[in-house]
Amino acid sequence: xxxxxxxxxxxxxxxRAPPAIPACEHFAGSAKLIEKAFALQxxxxxxxxITCDCEDGAAAGQEEAHARMVARLIASPANVKGMAGVRxxxxxxxxxxxxxxxxxxxxxERLAYVxxxxxxxxxxxxxxxxxxxxxxxxxxxxxxxxxHVLIETHGALAEVWQIAALPNLQVLDFGLMxxxxxxxxxxxxxxxxxPGQFEHRLLVRAxxxxxxxxxxxxxxxxxxxxxxxxxxxxxxxxxxxxRYEFGFLRMWSIYPAQIQPIVEAMRADFDExxxxxxxxxxxxxxxxxxxQDEGELHDRATxxxxxxxxxxxxxxGAAIPQAARDAFFA
Numbered sequence: 001x002x003x004x005x006x007x008x009x010x011x012x013x014x015x016r017a018p019p020a021i022p023a024c025e026h027f028a029g030s031a032k033l034i035e036k037a038f039a040l041q042x043x044x045x046x047x048x049x050i051t052c053d054c055e056d057g058a059a060a061g062q063e064e065a066h067a068r069m070v071a072r073l074i075a076s077p078a079n080v081k082g083m084a085g086v087r088x089x090x091x092x093x094x095x096x097x098x099x100x101x102x103x104x105x106x107x108x109e110r111l112a113y114v115x116x117x118x119x120x121x122x123x124x125x126x127x128x129x130x131x132x133x134x135x136x137x138x139x140x141x142x143x144x145x146x147x148h149v150l151i152e153t154h155g156a157l158a159e160v161w162q163i164a165a166l167p168n169l170q171v172l173d174f175g176l177m178x179x180x181x182x183x184x185x186x187x188x189x190x191x192x193x194x195p196g197q198f199e200h201r202l203l204v205r206a207x208x209x210x211x212x213x214x215x216x217x218x219x220x221x222x223x224x225x226x227x228x229x230x231x232x233x234x235x236x237x238x239x240x241x242x243r244y245e246f247g248f249l250r251m252w253s254i255y256p257a258q259i260q261p262i263v264e265a266m267r268a269d270f271d272e273x274x275x276x277x278x279x280x281x282x283x284x285x286x287x288x289x290x291x292q293d294e295g296e297l298h299d300r301a302t303x304x305x306x307x308x309x310x311x312x313x314x315x316x317g318a319a320i321p322q323a324a325r326d327a328f329f330a
Contacts, residue, residue: 003287007280007307007328010288011300016218018249019170020311022083023266024048025222026253029057031069038078040256046263046317048253050084054099055117063095064102071106083112085148088128090118097131104132108141113170115148118178120155122162129168146170148222151210152178160209164217171250172214174207176224193227194234198241211247222250229255239265249312267316268309276306276313277324284327 026048028037037050052074058066074084088099103111114132119125129147136145147168151160152175164172176197180187183202191200198204207223214221223242228234239262242248251262268276275293282291283303290299298306313320314329 003284004327005284005288007284007303007310010284011304011307015216017304017308017311018215018218018220020315021170021220021250022047022049022263023250023312023316024253024259024262025051025173025250026256026259027051027053027087027225029053031073034070034073034084035078036256038073038080038084040259041083042080044259046260047081047083047315048259048263049112051087051115052084053087054103055087055089058089063089064098067095067099067102068106071103074103074107074110079110082110085111085113085115085146087115087117091116091124091128092118092120096128100128100132101135104135104139104141108136108139108145111145113146113148115150115171115173117150117175118153118156119149119163120153122159122166125149125163126166129166133168144168148173150175150178151206152176153182157206157209160213161216164213164219169217169219171220171222172210173222173252174210174224174248176203179203179206194238194241197224197238198245207246207248215247220250221248222252223248225252225254226258230257232257232261236261236265263316266312267318268313270319272309273313273318273320276309277321279303279306280310281324281327 026037028034028050034052041048041050052070054067054070070086086103089096116125116128132145148171149163149169150173151157156163177192180192187200187202190196191203211221226235226238235258239251242251243266251266253259253262279293279298280303282293288300290297310320310324310328
């Protein structure tokens with residue numbers, strides 16, 4: 001009898017695997033840009049998340065009005081796919097926790113995630129997460145809202161492993177611009193763009209540490225923005241280097257033209273997806289015991305890799321052979 005045991009049940013008995021979420025996270029700060037992003041999200045086949053920005057998007061003194069606008073839009077019918085999160089103010093800002101209160105009260109049931117910027121310690125992040133959980137519970141929101149944390153300060157990088165181990169986390173983001181600025185000129189401005197951002201020793205160290213901590217704790221590591229807004233070749237090349245040289249599984253977008261190049265660069269090519277589908281179907285038929293495929297031996301160690309690849313393919317909207325789609329994603 002052919003096994004129908006799903007990879008999620010057959011694999012990952014030990015370490016937690018990163019969740020399969022979209023490979024692109026698009027930032028929008030104003031009502032106009034958020035509405036445009038919702039329209040684009042509904043139109044494009046490629047899935048991407050939208051982060052409504054209460055940090056850099058809010059003018060000084062207008063924090064409350066801005067947060068209420070964001071809550072209204074996240075709760076509105078324009079948010080067709082329900083894939084919108086929010087970046088709140090940093091933990092030291094007087095409006096940080098108020099952002100959470102306002103967004104949860106206005107759109108808690110539809111909020112996809114909360115991003116915490118500029119934390120300087122694991123204790124700071126833990127305090128914000130505890131407030132988020134407590135407020136959600138008091139409002140009767142019956143789920144844990146995922147948390148994303150920006151690693152962009154010396155303190156956050158020093159405690160990145162402690163941060164990654166906190167509850168409710170889903171993503172570790174690397175914040176390049178603030179991280180470079182925090183070095184007070186020791187890292188040149190040229191390292192805010194390619195090729196410097198992938199070659200400067202301090203940035204290689206920081207990015208590698210963020211990715212390692214994220215993946216070891218079952219989180220998605222997300223790469224910083226590309227400053228080039230329209231050159232799709234440059235944007236795609238940055239995304240490919242982030243993915244294949246450093247292991248990032250997600251990347252920020254700050255301009256609509258960046259979304260598709262990022263998604264395309266981050267997803268696996270069809271030959272890899274086809275091989276993963278073939279191997280996993282054969283493994284399932286063999287009750288997840290060892291198999292041979294095209295003269296190579298495969299077992300649970302490689303099955304884990306191929307299942308991760310298929311889950312990422314599904315999350316990024318890549319084409320998956322129908323037999324594998326029926327078996328694993330029906």
